[in-house]
Amino acid sequence: MPAVQAPSARRLSRADFNRPTLLVARDLLGKYLVRRERGHTRAAMIVEVEAYKGPADRAAHTHGGRRTPRVEPLYRDGGTAYVYLCYGIHWLLNFSTVGEGKPECVLIRGIAIGDDDDADFLLGPGRITRHLGIDRHLDGADVTVSDRLWVEDRGVRIAPRAVRRGPRVGVDYAGPHWAGKPWRYQLIAPRR
DNA sequence: TCTAGGATCGGCT
DNA sequence: GCCGATCCTAGAT
Numbered sequence: 001m002p003a004v005q006a007p008s009a010r011r012l013s014r015a016d017f018n019r020p021t022l023l024v025a026r027d028l029l030g031k032y033l034v035r036r037e038r039g040h041t042r043a044a045m046i047v048e049v050e051a052y053k054g055p056a057d058r059a060a061h062t063h064g065g066r067r068t069p070r071v072e073p074l075y076r077d078g079g080t081a082y083v084y085l086c087y088g089i090h091w092l093l094n095f096s097t098v099g100e101g102k103p104e105c106v107l108i109r110g111i112a113i114g115d116d117d118d119a120d121f122l123l124g125p126g127r128i129t130r131h132l133g134i135d136r137h138l139d140g141a142d143v144t145v146s147d148r149l150w151v152e153d154r155g156v157r158i159a160p161r162a163v164r165r166g167p168r169v170g171v172d173y174a175g176p177h178w179a180g181k182p183w184r185y186q187l188i189a190p191r192r
Numbered sequence: 193t194c195t196a197g198g199a200t201c202g203g204c205t
Numbered sequence: 206g207c208c209g210a211t212c213c214t215a216g217a218t
Binding site: 050052059060061084086087088089090092094107109124125126127168169170171173174 | 198199200201
């Protein structure tokens, strides 16, 4: 694993995040989440995400235009990290999308760890943050410039047939209309 | 100030 | 399949 950034890698920029949320979500599959901590760098390919579409979406933290100190990062420009504690135990990582003042985001739910040829899927938003050492200290970070957390395009291209769409997890409280939206994107797991 | 509940996970039956 | 852990946030009082 390269110490800083693979020569063929391109860090995702503001323009990559300032796009419609469903497109950003789909395109994050196959990108690499890079975490740099105490001079040590780890990277893992993103294999599962969910989209949350702002004020209209009853499953989103910003539904109805809710704006509290906790969700403030979601109102910032695309590429801002929103990290919050869920169930008192798990840190969940999101990236804001669309643009400043538009509180939509993508939740990172799964990554692939290990060698490219022999990778295991680490699934579950609380598990990946624990694995990468992501917590409240990264809340509000701008991942287009941060030296602690960013996303790289390493040239992996995902075929449409390799993507499964389905309803989001754990949002039944939003009612059938919103809970039923197929805004969860998964790479189909490799056969082992 | 008080209280309810949550974008989860792992262990147990 | 069920349940408890654990604590912060948001809304009510």
